[in-house]
Structures are given as C-alpha cells and as structure tokens.
C-alpha cells in the first residue's frame with residue numbers, strides 16, 4: 054500500500070516483502086505460514102514522518118521490522134535504502150544505511166554491557182564517530198543528549214544499567230540516537246514495558262525528534278491509543294497482511310476495513326492513558342496453520358464475508374483521501390450482504 058508523502062525516492066522502502074516460516078507438527082498441521090505477506094511501505098526522511106504499524110500479537114510486526122533492519126532476509130520482495138536494494142549496497146552505502154536506520158527495542162537491557170557505566174554507550178558513539186574535538190566537549194555532549202530525553206545527567210551518570218528503570222534505559226537509548234541523528238528510527242514496541250506516565254514522555258521525545266531533528270519513525274505497537282497519540286500514518290496488520298492504511302485520524306474515526314472496525318470496538322476510548330487490550334474481543338482468534346494465499350485473511354471472522362472473499366485475495370481499494378483497505382466490500386462490482394449495506398458499505 055502507498056504511504057507516499059512526496060515524489061522523492063523514499064529513504065527506506067519495502068516492496069512486497071513476504072517472509073514465510075515452516076510450520077512443523079503432525080501432517081495435518083504441517084505447512085508454512087506467511088508471517089509477513091506482501092507488505093509494502095515507504096518511509097521518507099523529508100518531510101520527516103511517523104508511521105505506526107499496528108497489529109495483534111503474532112501479526113508479523115517484529116519479523117517485518119527485522120527485515121527492514123536487514124537482520125533477516127525476506128523470502129520474496131525487497132528492501133531498498135535510497136532506492137537501492139540493501140543487498141546491493143556498496144560498503145559506503147551500507148555503512149550509511151546502518152547508521153541512518155536505527156532500531157529501538159522493547160527493553161534495551163540486553164544491549165547494554167552490564168559491567169560498564171551507562172554513559173559509556175554515549176561516549177562510544179562520540180568516540181567512534183569523532184563527534185567531539187576535546188574531552189570537555191564530549192562531556193558537554195553527553196549532558197546535552199541526556200537532557201534532550203528528559204534525564205538529569207547527575208541522576209544517571211556513573212550508574213550501571215541494572216540501576217536504572219526500564220524507562221530510563223529506554224531514554225538513554227534515545228539519547229544515543231540524539232547523538233547519532235539517524236534519518237529513521239524503527240521502534241518495536243518500545244513503550245509496552247514502561248508505565249503510562251513515562252510512556253507519554255517517551256512518545257513526546259519521538260515527536261520532538263521528528264520536529265527538531267527531522268527524524269522519521271516507524272513505530273510498532275499493538276496499542277492503538279499509542280499510535281493515535283503519535284498521529285501521522287497508520288498501517289493495520291492482520292496475520293501478516295496490511296489490511297488498512299491511511300492517516301490515523303481517518304482510520305480511527307472512519308475505519309474502512311471490518312478488522313479495523315472490530316479492533317476499534319475493543320478500545321473504550323482513544324486515550325493514551327488507556328491501555329488497548331487486543332485480547333478483549335479477539336480471544337478465539339487463531340492463526341491459519343497454512344498459508345492460504347487466495348483468500349482474505351479475515352474471512353473466517355468477518356461479519357460481512359462474501360463468497361469472493363474465500364476465492365481471491367482482496368486488492369487495495371481507495372476508501373478515502375490517502376486511505377486504503379484490502380476488502381471487497383469496497384468493490385463496486387460486488388453485491389454486498391444486507392448487514393454490510395446497513396453498516397455503511399455501499
């Protein structure tokens with residue numbers, strides 16, 4: 054689906070990325086699943102933008118982010134950095150890609166060396182990229198980076214990773230990015246382990262990074278309220294497929310895919326203070342065991358399922374300005390069930 058914001062070459066682009074995994078087990082269950090199923094995405098650095106990738110557990114979010122980061126390869130499809138397949142980048146371009154596309158993980162504890170004081174991750178960046186000319190300049194830079202993420206240097210400098218809270222460790226990671234100034238941050242569930250107050254702080258830092266440093270972000274979450282707080286674009290992932298995309302305002306206030314509609318009924322109110330439980334009304338959902346390419350992934354749960362939904366994979370239909378849904382309810386040539394017409398699908 055298209056999330057283009059201008060006509061330039063995207064800084065990072067996924068084109069029809071699919072990742073299949075083998076499913077072992079009894080002969081009945083053996084097969085393969087498409088953890089990520091023909092997902093396309095364009096992330097631009099200019100103007101900087103935030104795209105939230107929202108989906109339930111197991112929908113393929115982490116797999117997709119690992120493919121974008123070059124940590125694992127897609128089964129089919131490609132990832133492009135500034136228009137070049139990341140596998141075809143020369144040494145210099147690859148370094149640039151690695152530097153400019155930076156991850157933030159759920160809890161970065163594993164990334165820190167437990168034997169080094171916390172400021173070392175910042176000092177290393179300054180040293181490796183020769184960001185400072187003198188020692189005192191380096192010290193000032195560490196202080197500035199910590200303040201940029203709302204940490205008081207005196208509170209954290211000299212402490213070891215285990216002596217910080219999860220939220221503080223997360224923010225030191227953002228301080229590291231403040232120094233590195235990548236073009237794109239890929240954040241996989243960065244706030245799911247931290248409490249609500251700190252979560253808002255963290256999201257505000259990402260918004261600040263976009264507005265003041267021009268850093269774009271792919272924000273991966275199962276929490277629709279968090280995505281709403283950030284604004285920008287949203288991609289809704291269901292069993293590896295993007296079923297709806299558009300601006301978050303449009304998608305939340307005028308969802309055009311039955312899956313998105315169902316997800317929204319489980320959000321009491323769109324409020325970042327309110328945790329969105331993806332489990333509430335999707336309890337019985339089980340991922341199809343084998344990959345069924347030629348049908349809608351949502352067909353077994355869809356209240357408006359039509360015969361065509363089990364026969365073909367729905368293409369993307371424009372449902373609003375810059376909004377798309379992969380759903381035959383938007384195909385003018387398909388006759389809809391009465392319930393769907395009553396629900397507003399014409």
Ligand SMILES: Nc1ncnc2c1ncn2[C@@H]1O[C@H](COP(=O)(O)OP(=O)(O)OP(=O)(O)O)[C@@H](O)[C@H]1O
Nearest residue numbers: 074075088108109110111112113114115116117275
């Ligand atoms: N290395 C692997 N081998 C086999 N299957 C895998 C592998 N990695 C992921 N999967 C499967 O792919 C699907 C997508 O997993 P993924 O971790 O990308 O989901 P997710 O959206 O990040 O979920 P969560 O919200 O729980 O983090 C799941 O069904 C998972 O079991």
Ligand SMILES: [Mg+2]
Nearest residue numbers: 114115116242
């Ligand atoms: Mg995940």
